[in-house]
Amino acid sequence: MRDESGTACYTVHDMTDAHHLPNVFSSIVATACRVVPGLSHVDPSKILVCVRKLPPTRLGETLGLRQAKARRGHDSVFSTMVVGGREILYVITFNVSLVSTSAPARQALETVMHELWHIAEECDGTIRPVRHGKGFNAAVADLHDAYVSIGGRLVPTFDDHARVRLRHLRGKGRPGVLSVRRGLSLVLALPKAWKGEWTEEDVRERTTTLSKILPATFLYACPAGHSVTRYRVLKKPSSCAVCSPTFDRRFLLKRKTA
Ligand SMILES: [Zn+2]
Numbered sequence: 001m002r003d004e005s006g007t008a009c010y011t012v013h014d015m016t017d018a019h020h021l022p023n024v025f026s027s028i029v030a031t032a033c034r035v036v037p038g039l040s041h042v043d044p045s046k047i048l049v050c051v052r053k054l055p056p057t058r059l060g061e062t063l064g065l066r067q068a069k070a071r072r073g074h075d076s077v078f079s080t081m082v083v084g085g086r087e088i089l090y091v092i093t094f095n096v097s098l099v100s101t102s103a104p105a106r107q108a109l110e111t112v113m114h115e116l117w118h119i120a121e122e123c124d125g126t127i128r129p130v131r132h133g134k135g136f137n138a139a140v141a142d143l144h145d146a147y148v149s150i151g152g153r154l155v156p157t158f159d160d161h162a163r164v165r166l167r168h169l170r171g172k173g174r175p176g177v178l179s180v181r182r183g184l185s186l187v188l189a190l191p192k193a194w195k196g197e198w199t200e201e202d203v204r205e206r207t208t209t210l211s212k213i214l215p216a217t218f219l220y221a222c223p224a225g226h227s228v229t230r231y232r233v234l235k236k237p238s239s240c241a242v243c244s245p246t247f248d249r250r251f252l253l254k255r256k257t258a
Pocket residue numbers: 114115118132184185186187
């Protein structure tokens with residue numbers, strides 16, 4: 001990049017000054033809860049926000065700490081978490097890939113709204129009893145548009161060289177899966193016999209370079225110009241799903257070269 005005088009400009013990367021991604025997402029969550037009427041029931045102080053690498057097709061996860069896996073005839077067993085003196089009822093984890101410059105434009109903000117929409121109207125540590133699907137996505141789109149129309153800050157993106165701070169929760173037995181839809185997100189429930197107690201000791205942070213943790217992506221294009229991202233090199237001939245719902249040789253995907 002050159003400035004007006006024609007001399008080269010350089011950005012100095014301060015290696016100690018990483019972008020604190022949990023704080024970036026937390027502040028967007030807090031703003032959304034304050035300005036979007038559909039999220040007025042959510043108390044952001046009850047949410048612990050984590051950012052880490054998740055499987056490439058999973059953009060976010062929501063864990064309700066009062067949501068036990070339903071099993072008839074048993075009382076629920078819950079976990080507790082106190083971080084920084086506040087009682088946590090939800091842990092929302094975002095995939096670090098959302099802040100990559102190669103992520104689709106609306107994806108990060110829609111994922112924030114999606115995860116917040118999982119929070120029950122009571123905001124009591126339970127999950128909204130609504131399944132993923134058209135209705136869910138429509139509600140998420142409304143939340144997204146309301147937030148944007150009020151001028152809410154977008155999720156920033158960072159180049160591959162950026163230093164980023166991540167946060168995850170130390171595992172104490174993997175919570176069970178309550179609801180999953182491929183390419184979207186996950187609602188987690190604690191197993192019935194599980195009683196956990198999390199403290200700040202279990203909240204782990206680390207700094208890394210974005211390029212070190214982003215999944216490798218492979219770009220393909222169809223003859224009509226649709227762009228398709230895959231996380232593996234395609235072994236078999238594949239055709240564009242936009243152009244044809246079933247395999248069609250006319251719409252073969254071709255690897256893009258950088
Ligand atoms: Zn979800």
